[in-house]
Amino acid sequence: MVRLFRDVLQEKDFVVTAEIGPPKGTDVSRLVHHIELLRDRVDALNVTDNQSSVMRVSSLAACRLIVEHGGEPILQLTCRDRNRLALQSELLSAWVLGVRNVLCLTGDYVTVGDHPEAKPVFDLDSVQLLQTVQYLNQGRDLAGNNLEGATDFLAGSVVTPEADPLEPQLVKFAKKVRAGARFFQTQAVYDLDRFRRFMEQARRLLAQNQMGPVKILAGIVLLTSAKMARYMNEHVPGIMVPESLIEQLTGAEKGKALQVGIQIAGRLIRQIQQERLCDGVHIMAIGKEERVPDILAEAGLA
Amino acid sequence: MIVAERKPLDEIEAMLASAERVLVVGCGTCVAVCMAGGEKEVELLASELRMRAQASGQRRRIDQVTLTRQCDREYLDALAAYVEEYDVLLSTACGAGVQLLAERFDGKLILPALNTRFIGTAEGPGVWSQRCLACGQCLLHLTGGVCPVTRCPKNLLNGPCGGTNHGKCEVNPENDCAWTLIYRRLEKLGRLDLLDAIQPPKDYRPMTKPARLVHPAFQTESAPPTK
Numbered sequence: 001m002v003r004l005f006r007d008v009l010q011e012k013d014f015v016v017t018a019e020i021g022p023p024k025g026t027d028v029s030r031l032v033h034h035i036e037l038l039r040d041r042v043d044a045l046n047v048t049d050n051q052s053s054v055m056r057v058s059s060l061a062a063c064r065l066i067v068e069h070g071g072e073p074i075l076q077l078t079c080r081d082r083n084r085l086a087l088q089s090e091l092l093s094a095w096v097l098g099v100r101n102v103l104c105l106t107g108d109y110v111t112v113g114d115h116p117e118a119k120p121v122f123d124l125d126s127v128q129l130l131q132t133v134q135y136l137n138q139g140r141d142l143a144g145n146n147l148e149g150a151t152d153f154l155a156g157s158v159v160t161p162e163a164d165p166l167e168p169q170l171v172k173f174a175k176k177v178r179a180g181a182r183f184f185q186t187q188a189v190y191d192l193d194r195f196r197r198f199m200e201q202a203r204r205l206l207a208q209n210q211m212g213p214v215k216i217l218a219g220i221v222l223l224t225s226a227k228m229a230r231y232m233n234e235h236v237p238g239i240m241v242p243e244s245l246i247e248q249l250t251g252a253e254k255g256k257a258l259q260v261g262i263q264i265a266g267r268l269i270r271q272i273q274q275e276r277l278c279d280g281v282h283i284m285a286i287g288k289e290e291r292v293p294d295i296l297a298e299a300g301l302a
Numbered sequence: 303m304i305v306a307e308r309k310p311l312d313e314i315e316a317m318l319a320s321a322e323r324v325l326v327v328g329c330g331t332c333v334a335v336c337m338a339g340g341e342k343e344v345e346l347l348a349s350e351l352r353m354r355a356q357a358s359g360q361r362r363r364i365d366q367v368t369l370t371r372q373c374d375r376e377y378l379d380a381l382a383a384y385v386e387e388y389d390v391l392l393s394t395a396c397g398a399g400v401q402l403l404a405e406r407f408d409g410k411l412i413l414p415a416l417n418t419r420f421i422g423t424a425e426g427p428g429v430w431s432q433r434c435l436a437c438g439q440c441l442l443h444l445t446g447g448v449c450p451v452t453r454c455p456k457n458l459l460n461g462p463c464g465g466t467n468h469g470k471c472e473v474n475p476e477n478d479c480a481w482t483l484i485y486r487r488l489e490k491l492g493r494l495d496l497l498d499a500i501q502p503p504k505d506y507r508p509m510t511k512p513a514r515l516v517h518p519a520f521q522t523e524s525a526p527p528t529k
């Protein structure tokens with residue numbers, strides 16, 4: 001029996017979560033395979049919400065599959081596709097279906113995805129969505145109406161440690177904490193010196209504002225090739241893969257770049273844990289969920 | 303002001319279909335300033351259409367006139383005397399002007415020659431950018447005079463998203479990140495405290511379409527004051 005993520009966050013020294021993506025289409029066999037593969041190996045499984053604005057099976061449906069297969073899901077919920085009615089309805093539905101954790105996100109813009117002509121919603125922002133979760137937890141909705149039965153979600157959000165400039169990002173981080181975020185899963189980190197500096201700033205901010213316990217899990221995105229690393233550096237804001245890591249990937253024997261990527265991820269996780277840089281890691285193996293156990297083994301966490 | 307751009311000539315020609323008598327109606331206000339539908343542009347459009355008609359051997363008479371303002375009824379009356387001579391009126395006003403023209407001359411087919419784009423300002427010669435969404439609830443006093451509702455593609459009210467990129471926007475790297483601008487402005491003004499409060503969800507009721515506004519001095523019993 002898996003434990004509630006809320007309890008794990010409180011009790012465990014080093015928390016590990018991983019991300020899985022729902023299929024585009026109704027064949028969930030791969031998704032179920034990933035759930036079964038990872039359910040007992042990590043503390044909770046995030047499910048993306050139409051990731052990169054590409055239409056797929058909903059996060060909620062996949063989270064329900066995780067519940068049915070004995071895992072602990074984290075519902076990712078973005079503000080891109082739903083107005084405040086639909087967001088609240090989705091949250092109530094998630095609770096009814098046994099989902100206990102929610103990660104509140106702004107969401108990518110629609111034009112990066114596979115339906116670029118779609119109307120973007122963004123009725124609420126991620127801070128307001130976090131507040132909305134708190135209202136539902138208190139038994140009322142965003143309009144102040146009473147609910148027949150409240151939720152009791154553990155809410156989290158994201159932060160980009162390498163955002164440039166960082167100050168406005170920290171303003172929003174503080175607002176998210178005040179709006180009820182109890183855990184953060186960060187954008188990918190690769191340069192741990194820079195991440196250390198971010199954590200110092202974040203911890204100072206939390207202490208100054210006397211904010212309650214907030215757990216931060218460092219985002220680990222699996223590097224699959226030098227090309228992918230370069231692509232992220234050029235096209236994904238807030239991700240900076242250092243040249244030294246790209247060289248390691250370039251230097252890999254033919255067909256072995258992924259193996260090197262797994263070693264890099266394992267090494268990062270090991271170092272984060274040894275130096276207690278933060279409270280855990282969130283592994284995003286985008287499309288290579290199959291290899292998450294290998295990353296955990298490299299990290300000494302298997 | 304309202305910024306518009308002319309539709310492609312092919313599209314305009316296709317709209318005209320078999321019309322033989324065409325009056326191109328310009329507007330001397332916003333669309334004249336943004337060089338899309340004022341007197342000069344109307345002249346140019348009319349002669350382009352004439353040349354095309356001539357080249358394809360189509361019988362088509364194209365005349366032109368530019369009104370002071372197409373969104374104001376009093377300026378449209380001047381057209382009444384000769385509207386009947388035409389099959390269609392091709393308006394180079396913004397969408398508001400086109401509609402008033404259609405309302406005033408309801409027996410006539412009115413065609414739009416422009417695409418109305420936004421409320422904006424001139425950046426420099428020939429360049430305009432969007433600055434106002436007419437949301438009906440201005441919050442520029444909180445954001446250092448930079449509008450996140452208009453300038454952030456995601457309408458974010460509480461700070462930047464993770465896509466902020468060295469001061470630029472991930473949605474269009476040519477645009478500045480509104481929240482970086484806001485932060486820098488407030489920093490310069492020594493008013494970063496304005497960012498402390500969590501902004502509540504926006505009330506979208508003032509944006510309910512179609513909006514209508516009665517100036518207080520003109521409110522009568524038949525038009526009760528809006529609450």
